[in-house]
Amino acid sequence: DQWEVVPGRVASMLVLTAIHDIMKIESLLPRVQPEHAPYNGFRAHDVINDHDVALGYVLDHYGSLLPSYAALPKHEQASIRFTQSKIGFNHGWLVQGEAPPGALFSKFKSVLQSENAPPT
Structure with missing residues (x-):
């Protein structure tokens, strides 16, 4: 068997590395909008104070606000969302x-x- 580097997957990993802790900056923490409530245990208008859940929320609902993430193909965005918002992988x-x-x-x-x- 031979290993192969898949450039799109590498780009996705680099994007995830760049964005994975941005929600540790308190001023960036999102508030759950009523149309998205409840979200992973947070109610409408709650500030999502768990940085991993906060990132998942932003990726699920406002991914276009993160240019490096938004530039990825949809299937690569889906992979990142799966790890961040669906399974909460740390x-x-x-x-x-x-x-x-x-x-x-x-x-x-x-x-x-x-x-x-x-x-x-």
Whole structure:
């Protein structure tokens, strides 16, 4: 087997690396708009104070506000949204070994099961 670099996927990873912690800046935290409520446990008009959930919200509803993300093809945007808003995957936990496997992958597993993803 030979490995192949897929430029579009690399671009997506670079975009995710650039944007993944921007919601740690408190002044950027979004408020849940009534038409999007509830959103991951937040009600209408709540400030989303979890930076990962906040990024997921922005990607789900206002992705065009992030130019590097908006410039990606739709299928690459969908991959980033999947990791950020659908499964809440924490890259830091994985890379730094900060969480047990159950905490790291339980939501991932439940999403795969609920989406009827075919086994590989």
